[in-house]
Amino acid sequence: MSSYLVTGASRGLGFEFLRQLSNDPASTVIGFSRNKKATEEKVKAELNRENVHIVEADPSDYAALKRAVEETSRLTGGTLDYIIANAALVSEYSEFKSIGTLGEDPEILEKDIHDSIQTNVLGTIHLFNLFIPLLRKGSAKKAIAISTGMADVELIRNYDVGIAGPYALSKAALNVAVAKFSAQYRKEGILFMSISPGFVDTGKTPQPTEEELKGIQAMGAAFATYAPNFTGPISSEESAKAVLSVIKKASVENGDGGSFVSHFGDKQWL
Numbered sequence: 418m419s420s421y422l423v424t425g426a427s428r429g430l431g432f433e434f435l436r437q438l439s440n441d442p443a444s445t446v447i448g449f450s451r452n453k454k455a456t457e458e459k460v461k462a463e464l465n466r467e468n469v470h471i472v473e474a475d476p477s478d479y480a481a482l483k484r485a486v487e488e489t490s491r492l493t494g495g496t497l498d499y500i501i502a503n504a505a506l507v508s509e510y511s512e513f514k515s516i517g518t519l520g521e522d523p524e525i526l527e528k529d530i531h532d533s534i535q536t537n538v539l540g541t542i543h544l545f546n547l548f549i550p551l552l553r554k555g556s557a558k559k560a561i562a563i564s565t566g567m568a569d570v571e572l573i574r575n576y577d578v579g580i581a582g583p584y585a586l587s588k589a590a591l592n593v594a595v596a597k598f599s600a601q602y603r604k605e606g607i608l609f610m611s612i613s614p615g616f617v618d619t620g621k622t623p624q625p626t627e628e629e630l631k632g633i634q635a636m637g638a639a640f641a642t643y644a645p646n647f648t649g650p651i652s653s654e655e656s657a658k659a660v661l662s663v664i665k666k667a668s669v670e671n672g673d674g675g676s677f678v679s680h681f682g683d684k685q686w687l
């Protein structure tokens with residue numbers, strides 16, 4: 418019997434993690450969401466399983482996060498086996514823009530970087546810190562941050578991936594935070610790891626301008642060179658399945674602590 422926490426549970430990959438993890442009725446699966454009521458309704462309508470619990474939590478609000486961890490502790494009896502820190506702000510600005518903003522308002526760029534760091538980096542750091550006492554008492558002791566291949570410096574520089582500036586910046590900082598947690602807690606047997614889920618179709622329909630579309634097309638061409646067999650985004654189902662398989666195989670003993678890998682378990686991002 419294992420216990421899991423998934424953040425950002427309302428939609429996309431987060432909801433899919435809830436679905437796959439709760440397939441085993443012996444597992445306890447807790448989803449954090451900024452809108453508990455709506456997510457509970459969705460869980461009831463689409464899963465209707467007694468082993469799924471939704472807790473209200475906003476990664477950018479420390480006090481709310483602390484209350485959510487206390488509520489989780491009551492649900493699990495003070496322990497936790499796995500954390501999947503999936504929640505993230507993928508800002509509209511980041512979808513199409515880099516960080517070179519010649520001629521644009523620097524305040525907009527600055528706000529976007531702040532917001533991305535607040536949710537994606539600080540939110541996950543606080544989450545991990547608050548859950549350390551529960552992880553220590555858990556049996557699996559695995560804390561996973563969902564990252565992105567877009568934060569891989571080698572990919573960025575070899576293929577001139579300009580777009581997704583603030584978002585990629587925040588995920589790269591997240592990867593370092595994960596490695597730091599690993600450095601601190603590896604000796605206690607707690608695994609910290611960053612995993613990219615691949616390029617996933619979660620049903621969002623971005624509306625780029627003509628200029629932004631050119632950037633996306635350039636990225637598409639770069640991706641075709643990078644991964645000639647890549648045929649397009651994978652489904653949430655396929656991605657979550659692959660990520661869960663990487664999590665299952667990973668261990669401190671195998672040297673996975675602090676690593677940053679893809680849903681294939683290596684550095685192939687697509």
Ligand SMILES: NC(=O)c1ccc[n+]([C@@H]2O[C@H](COP(=O)([O-])OP(=O)(O)OC[C@H]3O[C@@H](n4cnc5c(N)ncnc54)[C@H](OP(=O)(O)O)[C@@H]3O)[C@@H](O)[C@H]2O)c1
Nearest residue numbers: 425426427428429430450451503504505506563565616617
């Ligand atoms: N989709 C992809 O192709 C892809 C590629 C690489 C990496 N990723 C990563 O995979 C994870 C899940 O991605 P996704 O595509 O499923 O994303 P998504 O549909 O945008 O969902 C992200 C979740 O994060 C939570 N969240 C918390 N604070 C938020 C904020 N300020 N703004 C927006 N959402 C916020 C939301 O959950 P609540 O509303 O329940 O709080 C939301 O359901 C993210 O960490 C993302 O960076 C995705």
